[in-house]
Structures are given as C-alpha cells and as structure tokens.
Amino acid sequence: MTADVGAQLRKGVVEYCILGLLARQPMYGWSLSEALESQGMIASIGTLYPILSRLRTQGLVSTYDQGSDSGPVRKYYRLSAAGEQQLELFRQQWAPFAATVEGFIGEDAS
Amino acid sequence: MTDHTAPQVVRNYLAQLEAALGGVSTDVRDSIVAGVAEELSGLDAATAAMRIETLGDPAFIAAEARAESPAPVITAAAPVPEFGMSSQRWYIVLTTALLEFGGIVIPLAGWVVGIMLLWASPLWTRAEKLVATIVPPAAAALVVVGALVLDLASRPMLPPAVTGAEAINPLLPHTLIWNASITAPLAAVIASIVIGIVLSRRAWRRTAR
Numbered sequence: 001m002t003a004d005v006g007a008q009l010r011k012g013v014v015e016y017c018i019l020g021l022l023a024r025q026p027m028y029g030w031s032l033s034e035a036l037e038s039q040g041m042i043a044s045i046g047t048l049y050p051i052l053s054r055l056r057t058q059g060l061v062s063t064y065d066q067g068s069d070s071g072p073v074r075k076y077y078r079l080s081a082a083g084e085q086q087l088e089l090f091r092q093q094w095a096p097f098a099a100t101v102e103g104f105i106g107e108d109a110s
Numbered sequence: 111m112t113d114h115t116a117p118q119v120v121r122n123y124l125a126q127l128e129a130a131l132g133g134v135s136t137d138v139r140d141s142i143v144a145g146v147a148e149e150l151s152g153l154d155a156a157t158a159a160m161r162i163e164t165l166g167d168p169a170f171i172a173a174e175a176r177a178e179s180p181a182p183v184i185t186a187a188a189p190v191p192e193f194g195m196s197s198q199r200w201y202i203v204l205t206t207a208l209l210e211f212g213g214i215v216i217p218l219a220g221w222v223v224g225i226m227l228l229w230a231s232p233l234w235t236r237a238e239k240l241v242a243t244i245v246p247p248a249a250a251a252l253v254v255v256g257a258l259v260l261d262l263a264s265r266p267m268l269p270p271a272v273t274g275a276e277a278i279n280p281l282l283p284h285t286l287i288w289n290a291s292i293t294a295p296l297a298a299v300i301a302s303i304v305i306g307i308v309l310s311r312r313a314w315r316r317t318a319r
Contacts, residue, residue, distance in 0.1 A: 028145075028148070029141070029149075030145060030148075030149040043170075043174050044165070044166055044170060044171050044174050045142060045145060045146065045165065045171060046142065046170070046171035046172060046173065046174030046175035046178070047174045047175070047177075047178050049138050049141045049142045049145060049175065050135075050175055050178035050179045051178060052141065053137050053141060071151075071152065072148045072149075072151035072152055073148070074148050075144065075145070075148070
C-alpha cells in the first residue's frame with residue numbers, strides 16, 4: 001500500500017499504452033521506448049522489451065523487419081487483430097473505471 | 111550478433127549489456143540487445159556515445175528487465191557480473207591513481223598493486239587490462255633497446271690507433287646507455303599516466319547513472 005503509487009498505476013496500464021501507440025502506427029523498439037520514457041511510463045528499455053515479448057506471445061502484436069535508405073534494418077511492432085480487440089475492450093472499461101475511482105477519491109465539490 | 115566494424119564504444123556497451131542480462135529469458139535478452147544494436151548501428155563513435163548515455167547503465171536496464179519478467183529463465187551461461195566493491199568509484203580512483211603515480215611513490219611495487227586491483231575488477235575489459243599491464247614495461251624496454259642499438263652504431267668500426275679517435279674508457283658508461291637508465295623509467299611512467307587517465311574515464315562512464 002505504501003509502495004510507489006505511480007509505479008503501481010503504470011504497471012497496470014503500460015501494456016495498453018503500448019497497444020494504443022501501435023494502433024496509430026507500427027513502431028520500432030527505440031521509438032516506442034522514447035515515447036513511453038518521455039511520459040514517465042517506463043524507466044528504460046529494460047521495462048519495454050519484456051512487455052513486448054509478452055504481448056507478442058499473447059498474439060496482441062506481431063513484428064516485421066523493415067530497412068530504410070538512411071538507417072539500419074529495424075524490427076517493427078504492429079498491432080494484431082486480437083490486439084485491436086483487446087485495446088477496444090480496455091477503452092470501453094477505462095472511462096467508467098476512471099470515473100468510479102474519481103467518485104471515491106475526488107474531493108467533495110460542495 | 112556483435113558487429114565487428116562498429117566503434118569500440120558500441121561493442122563494449124553491447125558486450126556489457128549482454129553480460130548484465132544473464133538470467134533474463136533468452137527471448138527478452140536477445141530482443142533488448144538486438145534493439146539497442148540496431149539503434150547504434152551505423153553511428154560514429156561520438157554519436158553512439160551520446161545514445162549510450164541516454165540508454166544508461168546496463169546493470170540498471172537488466173534490473174528493470176528482471177523486475178518486469180515474471181518467470182525468468184535461469185541459464186547456466188552468462189552469470190550476472192559482480193557490481194560490488196570492485197566497481198565502486200573509490201575503487202576506480204584508487205586503482206587508476208596507483209597505475210599513474212604508484213610507481214613513483216613506491217617504485218615498481220605501487221604500480222604492481224594498481225595492476226592487481228585492475229585485474230580484480232570487472233569494470234575494465236580484458237584488452238584494457240592487457241594494454242595497461244604490457245605497455246609501460248614495453249615502453250621502458252623499447253627505450254633501452256633503442257639506446258643499445260644507437261650506442262653500438264656510434265662505436266668506431268676500427269681501433270682508435272687506426273682512426274685517430276680518442277680512446278674510450280671501458281669503465282665509464284656510454285652516454286646513451288646512461289641516459290636510457292633515466293629515460294626508460296620515465297617512458298614507463300608517462301605510458302602509465304596516459305593509460306590511467308583513459309581507464310579512469312572509461313570506468314566513470316560505465317558506472318554513470
């Protein structure tokens with residue numbers, strides 16, 4: 001209970017944040033890491049790759065290699081159909097869940 | 111997996127990362143190393159060093175990966191490197207100071223203790239340890255050999271009676287060899303100081319963050 005509250009909250013939602021990012025466009029590991037780190041959602045790539053591995057095992061994301069004219073061949077992650085369904089399910093639950101929590105912890109406006 | 115054409119800083123970092131990730135599942139370890147390798151691929155040493163600064167300490171990344179992996183697969187290979195006493199900053203200062211100045215304060219013995227501390231720490235690579243151990247004595251030896259060769263070359267081919275040159279007193283040391291007895295230790299000390307500075311900077315970078 002006294003553990004880092006932010007860490008507990010991040011742990012619960014970071015997988016869905018990754019699915020949300022990948023729903024916009026396929027991304028490679030480093031770009032995902034930068035996007036999540038800049039918002040304080042992960043501490044390092046050490047946090048990211050185990051989650052990506054788990055999402056891939058669950059069939060929620062898939063990977064493919066893509067080269068570029070100026071850079072190296074990169075492994076891109078993209079959302080699978082199952083991943084889209086999972087994300088949609090989370091979206092439906094998130095808003096009422098957040099409202100419920102707010103109802104419990106929000107300061108009385110009266 | 112290691113790209114042998116990559117800058118040294120990249121190869122060192124990837125090797126440290128791989129070693130630090132011992133005990134993490136193979137799939138995750140390979141993904142992390144491959145992800146970092148592809149990002150550092152094609153960069154020059156300076157740019158790669160900046161990216162590596164952003165990435166942070168391999169031990170920290172490995173700790174995060176372990177915390178996030180619910181069921182790590184313990185593999186026999188690649189044990190977790192020891193990041194204990196011999197990786198702490200006071201240890202770096204003591205070791206490199208002994209390498210640089212130990213041989214001056216306590217001739218030879220001070221430097222030897224520095225070399226022993228160097229080999230006892232995982233912070234430096236085997237190649238770095240070999241260079242630090244071999245180069246200073248080699249620099250001194252090179253000076254002595256050079257002096258001997260020059261001394262022999264400067265001796266007259268014919269006896270003084272034939273050439274008319276002044277006779278050389280064999281009891282007096284030759285100037286070049288005499289000078290070498292001073293410059294050889296000096297060469298070793300200079301080499302040790304340069305190596306100490308380089309090793310110190312590398313160790314600080316590796317323990318950063």
